[in-house]
Amino acid sequence: MSWRNALRNSFGEQQRFMLLLIAPAVTLLVLFQAVPIFIGGSASFRDWMLTNPKKTWVGLAQYISVLTDPAFLEIVLPNTFLFMFASVTISLAFGMALALALNRPFRAQKVVQTILLLPLMVAPVIAAIMMRWMFNDQFGIVNVVLETLGGEPRAWLVDRWSAFAIIVLTDCWLWIPWFALLLLAGLQSLPKSPFEAAAIDGTTPWRVFRHLTVPMLRPVIIVCIVIRSIDAFRTFDIVWALTGGGPARQTELFSIYAYETAFVFLDFGKGSAAAITGGLIILVVGLLLYRILDHVRKVSL
């Protein structure tokens, strides 16, 4: 009875109602986010393998082992950042081009827009498997086309850089429509009259793009870049389905590395440490990115 009274005394009617409303969400969040994070965090300080389930406390040893692992430093981190940069830049550029092309009335506009959205509705894993078959060295359509054109068929997914390029290609294919959609919405919400004024002022299309469209669209662009960068950093599914991190762990991104360490090599301690290290890195990178881009925006306003 007394905690009830305490509750009643310390919160107003409206506040109690709000607490009631957020209670289910909070419960779920605690059960499925906070608890696993806590377990993972705790695991990262222990020596915990399937073959050695004693969970001895080892302090920062697992982190040191991750951070001194040449595979992590020389392959995984560069791969992850390169992937993030390439995927975001390319999809931003193509998404912008598409949005600009769609932002003028033409016949069949609706049809084209719908077709464009299709990749957004395809599950990444399915897209990746599709791509894997297209680039298959024996049955793939790409090699067939290449051969009829007189080219040399290649084992695309066996070479590090061609495999990496296919991963980036798949990711771009999936995400260009997303960029196009958001940028198109942004373009359509821009006021018309500055563009009309520019037309009367005799501005070339390139100067309109460079001096009006991009600066006016900057807030949308920034949000897109930040969201997509963070998301790209965590990419797992398409890499797993396309190359599984191979050939010989050459295309591993950070999340594949953490997953393999924990669930393939069954070193839960080190896997958790890798996951948490990655989480911290993306936290810092995301914040920095946002700061920098937002600063650019403020300066230009």
Added chain:
Amino acid sequence: MSEIVLTKLNKHYGGMHHAVRNIDLTIGDKEFITLVGPSGCGKSTTLRMIAGLEEITSGEIRIGGTLVNHLPPRDRDVAMVFQNYALYQHMSVFDNLAFGLRNKKVPEAEIKKAIRNAADILGLGELMQRKPRQLSGGQQQRVALGRCIVRNPKVFLFDEPLSNLDAKLRIQMRVEIKRLRARVPTTSVFVTHDQVEAMTLGDRVVVMKDGYIQQCGTPLQVYGEPANKFVAGFIGSPSMNFFEVGIHAQDGELIAQTPFLRARVSERYKAALAAWNGRTVILGVRPEHLRVNASDVDPIGKVEIEVIEQLGSEILLETRAGDLSMTVARVNPQLPVAAGDVIQLSVPSDQLHFFDPETESAIR
């Protein structure tokens, strides 16, 4: 030379909406034309067609003798001030002014000179490094004007540039535009729905309604000799009083009569109104032409005062005689009147206007 000639200009939006109908208008070199009319009458559409922002359905537009129907805006050498100014929000005032010139690859030194000149005319001196957001409405307005001046175009187009300003600033900017005209005479088309702006700024005033030009003339012409009932009612404030009167001849005079009012038709209208003897016409009389209890002009009847609006400089009266209501303006503010008083109204007979009740065009 930058004369603008519009010939049989039409604009359809979609299949149905006919926004501008058969406009014929010649705007002389360095003439300042105002386009005025109620909301939705096609003023902006006309202006935007001249600018090239709106496609022409049929007809011709010539600027300085060249047919510009299919020229894009940038090849027409016009400058436009938008209702919401349309400044480039992310650029400083200086860059806003310089943008059009940089498009034409004018050397920076010349740009500086042109901007300094425009800034002098408009008093923009200290604002150069500010962003438009940091300016007041009137200042933004001046930047928008400045952006047009620096380009030194053949034609200025204004789309209700003063309508976002408060009343006082509006009057101030009106004067400033007049001053600008004197310094930089340029062919101009000024769209407004405010008849005071139209009258004070225009060499000629074009009154539009439903996509048609109703009348085009000097301010004195549209005020003194309105072409039809619409123009008569639209120009002038408070607007003209209208009522139906019967015309009959008496002792060699023509008399316009209702059960409550009686006016003699002046020599000016006699010939034209002779044909209407025995029929009904619409009589119009401006509130400011009515006199209260005057002995030296023809009386037209007695009315009862319903509402008194004391403005300090004048009194506005809402009066009634039977089923006729009539506004009287410019009443001496010292005149002792009270609601319910009956007063005698009179009006010089050549300040009456007569309109055909069918076509509503003026009878003269």
